[in-house]
Amino acid sequence: MDRRDFIKTTGGLILTVGSGTYAFRILSATGVSVSDTDNPLIGKKWGMVIDLTKCRPDCTDCLTACRTENNVSFHGDKRWDNHWIRKVKIEGEVGHTKVEKMVPLLCNHCDNPPCAQVCPVKATYKRDDGIVIVDHHRCIGCRYCMIACPYNARQFNFKNDEDWPNEERPKRSHGVAEACNLCAHRLDVGQMPACVEACQKCGANAILVGDLNDPVSEINRITSTLSVKRIREDLGTEPKVYYLGL
């Protein structure tokens, strides 16, 4: 065997071994799939109504509740803090009167989520009950979803936060994107999201989460009888967070 042949053979060998290992990793990474009958999520469609007439402008209970429930990272710097739900003050003129409102903003759990459309690994996806959620085990941190979301609802874990207020729930490592998940872990076991509970506890009772597919649910009554608004309905993303009095 001369030198060329040697190089050829070793190269081939290494290629085979390398691609074999790689193929193994790829093949063994495929996930489970669940049939429709087995799937507890099918048939539901979670939505949220926020009543701005009841929401108190200076109350931040839902924000704190969310942060502690989900271990959302906070560093005290606007550039890298994450906020699954945040309150913004909007000002403007309607007619000739000046209006000023505090609006809680969160992921709208769009029915046509652009963030899920662009995710290259399907880490962001719409669950069968309409919740848009991030699989942090799969996220590669490309941040394309943050660019695609027209609501600025997504944040990225730029930095690890050492605090761990709720040890039952996971944190996120740095390098993955995240957004509100409507406390899917609580909805799955029949509890209401943390922000809803906090809102009830402080007495304002301004947030309501319910099943939009259920014809007799409270949320369906409100969205069909009262004048509700969603943010930027013209974009066609079909948000599922409704605002009363926006």
Place this chain on the structure above:
Amino acid sequence: MKINIGNNKTAVFVAIPILIILILILYGVISNVVAIGSEPPQVLLERPDSKYDKCVRDTEYMRFHHWELLREIRENVVRYGKRGEEDINKCKECHTSRVNFCDQCHNAVSMSPDCFGCHNYP
């Protein structure tokens, strides 16, 4: 056939990257062989009096395939919202300390899964 690809230094061009890769692969193989050859550490059952009388799978399966089970549970929970009987949190009931349960073997085979950066296991 006359080859017009390079001069006699071409061999160096091809051989050096190949050598580097080869060394890396060899390192992996050898360290694994060494790890497999040694005696596996024993997983301690720290609280045999807890409310479960046996593990979710038999020992042999858990030793070699627990990550498959974990992945299955993970997919079920994250993707399909099935928070059922088999739950990672329930491992804690019997195996109370992570050092004796997870880390021991992972250290022995020099694996470092990054579960515990985000999930809490006491």
Place this chain on the structure above:
Amino acid sequence: MDLKFDSIEGDSTQYRLMMITFASFAIAGFIATWYVIEHGLWVTGMNNRVPWGLQIVMAVYYIGLSAGSLVISGLYGVFGKLEYKPFARIAVYLATLFLIAGLLSILTDQGRIDRVFVEPFVYFNLQSMFSINPILYIGHILICLLYLWALFYERKKLTSVVATLAFGWAFCVHTGTGAIFGFGARVLYESPLLPASFVAAAMASGTALMILMIVGLFRITKRRLDDELIIWLGRFLAICLLVVVYFMFVENAYRAYVVELRDAAMYYLFGGLHSLFFWVGLIVIGCFIPIFLLFYRKTGKTVRGIVIASALVVFGVLCERYVIVLPGLTHPPELFPGMEITESVLQEGIASYSLSFLEILQALGVFGVIGFLFGWGLKYLKLLPTEARILKHYETTEITSKEK
């Protein structure tokens, strides 16, 4: 004519110095990337409102250069221009390297680099531009390698087939890369013209860079290079530049004309530092001066004029990439039309982005890696021809008949 290819000796002090510089760049970039992986991406200049930064700009830029280089090699491979055969090998080699650089830039930018090699291929999402593009990129690299092989072994038929394929594929790659931005939801990204203008700018920058490379290499290694070859390339560059200007004009005119986009257009054109990049970097330095140099008879017909113009274009297109990526991010999405957000815990309104030292190091690192590979290729592969000259008519017929 007997065209011979050869490698360079590579034992001069300059060559060694160059290689050492590239290697140290690469090592610096590697360390910077390591640091970023360890500490999280906040050490770069990016933040929650501006999640893409310099690395994406560079990736887009490199991918553009790659296509442009392929065009030059296509002059021989596709259109059969025999005078340009001497440049074919080096052009394809550069195209491969630039694409690798683009991929490296994207790679070093990810939050979880450990997952990049597995997850995107397992959980392929057909709807995502980010999923489609890696396939295009990898295909591009493979095609380039095949092309290179065909050129090295002088396979005439294979060369023309692969060259045509590579040509078409490069267009797809560029359209795909442009679509990452063009199909996005940001006001300043959303534009069906973006992929097209992307291809134009890519051709311009690639041609310019090839001119610089060819002239530089041939002059340094003291090989014969006929001016006519470069002058023809200069004319090609001028036309590409005109197309770039045309697309720029249409895009911005549209934005300034449509009422709801006018605010965004004003921000883009006169709203901060990026406007400076746009007007001075892209329009004046990158387009107008080079176009003038190339069309003015005294400079357009000399190699020196063309080389200066090319250098300006290479810089200008870098600015173009910057103003594609960043203003679209710093410009805020409009959540409440007619209202203004005055208070928030997050950055609302126009966000700030500043380059960080680490990002620059990362970018330099990628540059170092391909520079090093380029130098290595020059030494160990027969990339450079012994001479490049205009062919006499009888020579062309002779070669064509010999090939048959």
